[in-house]
Amino acid sequence: MTEAATGEAPATAAVLIIGDEILSGRTQDVNTRYIANYLAQIGVDLREARVVPDDEVEIVAALNALRARYSYVFTTGGIGPTHDDITADAVGKAFGVEVVEDPDAIALLSERFTEQELNPARRRMARVPKGAALVRNAASKAPGFWIDNVIVMAGVPVIMQSMMDTVGPLLRSGPPIQVETIEAGAIPEGTYALKLEAIALAHEGVSIGSYPRFSSAGIRNQIVLRSRDAASLDLATRAVRAMLVELAP
Amino acid sequence: MTEAATGEAPATAAVLIIGDEILSGRTQDVNTRYIANYLAQIGVDLREARVVPDDEVEIVAALNALRARYSYVFTTGGIGPTHDDITADAVGKAFGVEVVEDPDAIALLSERFTEQELNPARRRMARVPKGAALVRNAASKAPGFWIDNVIVMAGVPVIMQSMMDTVGPLLRSGPPIQVETIEAGAIPEGTYALKLEAIALAHEGVSIGSYPRFSSAGIRNQIVLRSRDAASLDLATRAVRAMLVELAP
Numbered sequence: 001m002t003e004a005a006t007g008e009a010p011a012t013a014a015v016l017i018i019g020d021e022i023l024s025g026r027t028q029d030v031n032t033r034y035i036a037n038y039l040a041q042i043g044v045d046l047r048e049a050r051v052v053p054d055d056e057v058e059i060v061a062a063l064n065a066l067r068a069r070y071s072y073v074f075t076t077g078g079i080g081p082t083h084d085d086i087t088a089d090a091v092g093k094a095f096g097v098e099v100v101e102d103p104d105a106i107a108l109l110s111e112r113f114t115e116q117e118l119n120p121a122r123r124r125m126a127r128v129p130k131g132a133a134l135v136r137n138a139a140s141k142a143p144g145f146w147i148d149n150v151i152v153m154a155g156v157p158v159i160m161q162s163m164m165d166t167v168g169p170l171l172r173s174g175p176p177i178q179v180e181t182i183e184a185g186a187i188p189e190g191t192y193a194l195k196l197e198a199i200a201l202a203h204e205g206v207s208i209g210s211y212p213r214f215s216s217a218g219i220r221n222q223i224v225l226r227s228r229d230a231a232s233l234d235l236a237t238r239a240v241r242a243m244l245v246e247l248a249p
Numbered sequence: 250m251t252e253a254a255t256g257e258a259p260a261t262a263a264v265l266i267i268g269d270e271i272l273s274g275r276t277q278d279v280n281t282r283y284i285a286n287y288l289a290q291i292g293v294d295l296r297e298a299r300v301v302p303d304d305e306v307e308i309v310a311a312l313n314a315l316r317a318r319y320s321y322v323f324t325t326g327g328i329g330p331t332h333d334d335i336t337a338d339a340v341g342k343a344f345g346v347e348v349v350e351d352p353d354a355i356a357l358l359s360e361r362f363t364e365q366e367l368n369p370a371r372r373r374m375a376r377v378p379k380g381a382a383l384v385r386n387a388a389s390k391a392p393g394f395w396i397d398n399v400i401v402m403a404g405v406p407v408i409m410q411s412m413m414d415t416v417g418p419l420l421r422s423g424p425p426i427q428v429e430t431i432e433a434g435a436i437p438e439g440t441y442a443l444k445l446e447a448i449a450l451a452h453e454g455v456s457i458g459s460y461p462r463f464s465s466a467g468i469r470n471q472i473v474l475r476s477r478d479a480a481s482l483d484l485a486t487r488a489v490r491a492m493l494v495e496l497a498p
Contacts, residue, residue, distance in 0.1 A: 032278070179273075
């Protein structure tokens, strides 16, 4: 019997994006959405995301706030060989443990770099907080790491995604969150808002959102229903569809 | 003389993205990056971004943490007519003030909706915390609002962007943050990391980052320098270019 089946509350998670390049507007973060979708599929609730600069004090404070609150914290960014890569040191400080060169990480890096290439900068990528387990990935030799409930991953999306594949099967999972997306088309939100609220109130365990988007054809709305329980989701979905049929011009 | 010219520290900011749809992975947030770029151009430092769910307790806690810390907090999302739009109430609670129907907001909505169309759901879009100023936008009639140092905007990007245009000229601005992006090409980060660190240490007031990306041609690196001071930026940029010439194969 899985933990979820015992009725234990679903695992929760936060994402911590580390990097000046996101806050400067240089880089569009796409890691949060990837992790969000990944976690939804394995039934882990992503409850919060934060972006902080490459600043040790900021990283430590955010990490300590998040790891105390959620089952898992996934960080991305700051584990490369350059001076702005300070995540390992910040995580060590957050946990109050020393950051040490990991022999297994050196072995991994040695598969890619000659002894001469494995200079002090590259050896930085083998430094992890004491007690952390390495998180390998198929895209590069430089590992992430996992310490307590914090999973430290690369910022480059293709590497981060490979690291998620490594850690995913080890997470406490639960029933996947199922989603129904219903096109409300040109029916205005203001027309169905009160009826939709009544449906939301009547269907506990189903989260219902309404999302407008602007297209060349004008505003188009989608209603999105999410639940871990297929039967509840089905009932609520039928109610929303019936409401839209009634309101259709 | 502007405030910046008096030597006052630059204004700082945080972004607070409100919405289940971001944390579920349904929607890719693009507002953070837009606001980041906008603020960089007017010399405001974006220091943090957070994403929270459509949950009043979470919104209030995040808002109170951020507004105490930064010159400005920009929120996006949760100001539409449906039951999941709870931002106005959460902001009212954060400030401990009542949320009231604003006559000017009703007047704006009346430009778009007939009296019959302006039902209780749509009137919700005219509710703002007492003392807030409306933030109009060119894309829709529904306004955002500004209370103390918190600017509340729509989640739909085109509307949010129009609201930024409304509030931008009213913000305490400073010298824009200037950026130099240098292609390091295929020169590996591990080859230049220590030299780049020395350059970063020697050029105070210039922030230097190194960013790899994976392309079909292999890894390609960019070095990005940012500063408010043109002369410092120029010196650091020359140093990085000289380093790369020296390292080029």
